Amino acid sequence: MQTKIKTLVKKRRAIILAHNYQPPEIQDIADLCGDSLELSIKAARTDAEVIVFCGVHFMAETASILSPHKTVLLPRKDAGCLMADMIEPVGLQIMMDKLPPMPVVTYVNSTAAVKAISTICCTSANAVDIVNSLDADELIMTPDKNLALYTASQTNKKIHTWDGYCPTHDRLTPEDVYHAKQAYPGAVFMAHPECRPEVLALADAIRSTSGMIRYAKESESASFIVGTEVGLLYPLKKANPDKFFYPASTKMLCKNMKKISLEDVARSLESLEGEVKVPENIRRPAFRAVQRMLDLSLSK
Numbered sequence: 190m191q192t193k194i195k196t197l198v199k200k201r202r203a204i205i206l207a208h209n210y211q212p213p214e215i216q217d218i219a220d221l222c223g224d225s226l227e228l229s230i231k232a233a234r235t236d237a238e239v240i241v242f243c244g245v246h247f248m249a250e251t252a253s254i255l256s257p258h259k260t261v262l263l264p265r266k267d268a269g270c271l272m273a274d275m276i277e278p279v280g281l282q283i284m285m286d287k288l289p290p291m292p293v294v295t296y297v298n299s300t301a302a303v304k305a306i307s308t309i310c311c312t313s314a315n316a317v318d319i320v321n322s323l324d325a326d327e328l329i330m331t332p333d334k335n336l337a338l339y340t341a342s343q344t345n346k347k348i349h350t351w352d353g354y355c356p357t358h359d360r361l362t363p364e365d366v367y368h369a370k371q372a373y374p375g376a377v378f379m380a381h382p383e384c385r386p387e388v389l390a391l392a393d394a395i396r397s398t399s400g401m402i403r404y405a406k407e408s409e410s411a412s413f414i415v416g417t418e419v420g421l422l423y424p425l426k427k428a429n430p431d432k433f434f435y436p437a438s439t440k441m442l443c444k445n446m447k448k449i450s451l452e453d454v455a456r457s458l459e460s461l462e463g464e465v466k467v468p469e470n471i472r473r474p475a476f477r478a479v480q481r482m483l484d485l486s487l488s489k
């Protein structure tokens with residue numbers, strides 16, 4: 190299957206991008222694995238004709254927003270994101286109408302239609318920088334309330350939150366963390382900003398997925414409790430073979446991130462099945478919000 194995929198990648202002049210939560214065999218055939226920010230940058234810059242996105246729907250949509258003339262394939266159309274589905278443009282518009290005019294910062298884990306009515310996007314890697322860059326003391330942040338509360342704790346700005354969350358991260362409780370700390374004494378606890386505030390209060394480091402990989406590499410510690418989706422254990426161990434990684438809880442599994450198989454990737458490359466395309470009237474305003482974020486992150 191791997192050889193078949195390699196041949197098809199060449200034939201289609203394709204690139205395979207995979208999120209850090211994807212199954213090991215998918216990460217192993219990818220041209221680039223990364224967090225949402227790294228994958229968006231690559232999607233904007235590649236000269237490949239076809240982008241096979243191994244992740245969830247909003248990630249493929251973002252690639253299509255940035256590279257409208259390329260064919261973007263999501264090998265499993267049903268790989269969605271429960272948090273992205275927690276907000277719709279109508280609801281956001283109602284919230285905006287109730288408040289005085291202010292910027293709307295939307296997490297990339299959202300649909301293109303929601304991005305289209307937002308001022309700027311952010312990812313878990315750059316949320317604080319994005320919010321600090323805005324020339325406003327008050328703003329709306331959607332859809333993740335946990336990321337918004339974490340960002341608010343790192344700035345002096347007033348942030349209006351939307352009541353969305355990632356079920357995979359929100360599931361982690363302080364009790365789970367206490368148990369893990371008891372089981373692995375001395376291990377460093379790394380948490381993703383999608384976790385609840387009471388969990389983040391227990392963390393030694395709060396990072397995006399790729400931020401955790403870098404942190405573990407640079408840290409002098411040898412063992413880590415990982416407060417994010419369990420798929421991250423694979424690239425963590427790959428990048429740090431001599432270190433030890435333990436899930437904060439095995440409940441932290443995102444089923445949507447596990448849907449794509451090697452067979453799906455091969456089928457999609459063969460038949461160009463699973464194309465994700467954003468209509469121009471939504472893509473153009475959504476592009477503005479995503480590009481503003483990239484301009485800011487790349488200039489740093």
Ligand code: 13P
Binds near residue numbers: 224226398
């Ligand atoms: P990052 O890899 O950008 O930290 O995102 C985490 C996530 O939940 C993606 O679905």
Ligand code: SF4
Binds near residue numbers: 245272298355357358
């Ligand atoms: Fe969405 Fe959470 Fe799954 Fe990421 S881990 S795709 S935010 S539900």
